[in-house]
Amino acid sequence: MTNSLPIIRLKEGRDRSIKKQHPWVFSGAIKEIIGNPDVGDTVQIVEFNNTPLAIAAFSPHSQISGRVWSFDPNQRIDADFIKEKVLEAIAYRKKINLSHTNAYRLIHSESDGLPGIIVDKFNTGYVVQILSAGAEKWKDVLFEILQQTDHPSWIYEKSTDEVRILENLPVREGFVYGKTDLPVTITENGIKYFVNFEEGQKTGFYMTKEKTEIFFKTLLKT
16 A cells, blocks of 8 residues: 555445446545545545555535546656556557548547546547546646657647536646648548637547547457
8 A cells, every 4th residue: 555645435335336446435435534635636446445446536516526547556647657548548549540530539448548638639639628636736747747758749738628617627728839721721531621629629629439439449459
């Protein structure tokens, strides 16, 4: 057990979903919180008898009080961990034939071990959503890692989803790195689209085939 971390102890019998590696801890499953974790802090999830189960991000304002970073109770959550998960996501997409498209979901939240983080690739740039307290805690690190590892020409944050309101986080939108004229031109399945992500829903465009294919292949991988 990582003793330096605050602890969320679950009620007796409420640990089944975590043991099956479901990545959410709901507030109603919590017996007690030991320590004083701040919003987005890393906490250790333990079962009723104090057996360590997982490492998670804490959100006191949401019904989803814990979003699991790792089911390894000894995993350290730091910039190296975030970078490793980003690199794994990028490497996995490169295994899929995307020669007919330059727009797809690069990071899909829990499916890529990065809860609350969505990154959609739009040709040479990214639109990013930060949707949870834990992701908010690491957003600056994430942006830096994205710049260094995949070298986008621009990054636009569109953290405006109502999920942020449930997490008691302010909405935020704008370029965090570089800039591009709108609409951007993307190609999906050989079809050209002109996308104004500032006005579009969520990240600005629903990437049908690749988004679904990558999502389910990622689930199967885990």
